[in-house]
Amino acid sequence: MKKFDGLDQAMIERFAPRPGRRPLLPELSEKAQVALMCRMLFREGWNEHIAGHITFRLDNGNILTNPWELAWDELTASDIVTLDSSGQVIDSDWNVTPAIGLHLQLHALRPDIHVVIHNHAHWSGIWANLQRVPPVYDQTGAHCGVKLPLYNEYQGTFEDEATSLSAAEALGDSKWALLANHGSLVVGKDLRQAHLRAITLEWRSKRAYEVELAGGAVPLSDEEVEKVSITDANGFPFCWEAMARRELRADPSIVD
Template sequence: MADRRAELIATAQAMQPAGLNRGTAGNVSVRHEQGFYITPTGMPYAALEADDIPLMALDGSHQGRRKPSSEWRFHRDLYAGRLEIGAVLHAHSPFAVSLACLRYDIPPFHYMIARFGGDSIRCADYAIFGSAELSAAALAAMRDRRGCLLANHGLLVAGRDLAEALALAVELEELCEQYWRACQLGQPVLLSANEMAAVLEKFAGYGQQ
């Protein structure tokens, strides 16, 4: 139990050096038995101890001395609806936030878009943070995907485990920066549906299985 919470804290503390977060913004969780551990609301990651990490059930109840992140709902709903997900990370990284404030989907300007499961990265509709409406919008944007933007808010990714969730968040922020920079020079040339389908097929067997 303590090891899972320690891994969660280490991931949360890695977010700022990775350029994903500042202060207490964002949140991260990891599946545990019939529920999940999640970072507490409003606490600096550097000061977290194992006993600060709430354990949440899928009914929304929690155990522990701290209150869970205000964004627990989209974590809970992703775990409840997608059994392949083992960790969820949400961040307010600068380039993702910039595109999210424009409410842009990210089109297939680069083949690595396929890393997230499709030929685009969607931007979820806006809803106030912590709400059931935001969770519903996030789940719609995450359908058949492992990452999305949240309008006027930030990024959201889901991985098999904490290491993959952190890697996906870093990669999504990098794609947001690349797209932002390319748009400064002109209109990026997009890959076709057939080209992206070929990438998705190749990715299905890519890397260590």
């Protein structure tokens, strides 16, 4: 059985919250969870002014997303916009980014994913501009596996439907990608998994940049990375909740 720091998969599953224990988070609406995700990732470096968009497909087929006008660090639950599956706004006076087409196409092409995240993140954005894939140098950068596609056919921003469709198709069944000279893209089955992938991509990129500045080193082997990446299936135990609590302590109004 694969192991991570002495913990096998059965032990990781034991760490899931159980009835009778103190709740790790208060009960949160789906819109509050999306707003928290925006705040959490902003702190991680996914923070290029008002750029970036997160979509979260609900069980009924509707999609929650952040409004175009607001930066990720100022969003609250009441700001989150509900779209139908074609991208039409259902319940908000806010606008939605013209680049939402990439997300809609990914949701249509990939029924397995419910979360799509795109922004011009700091450290992974450096590697996107270099048109290189960052090696994995440490355990934390290995949480989500080795394969990281580089989509290198930059044709402008994603307002154009043909451009966004080609990018969506190029992603294939991957969990994330670097968009050359543009930014980063992460998908996931739920917010917890997508969060781990987004923060792992940024950590992996940061560490690789720092190691190369220091003169370079030997990356982890693909085999070792795969041993660590058992966390990717469900997200690192308790990490999403801990980062959400950090944001709630800083600004309890996020859930309003």
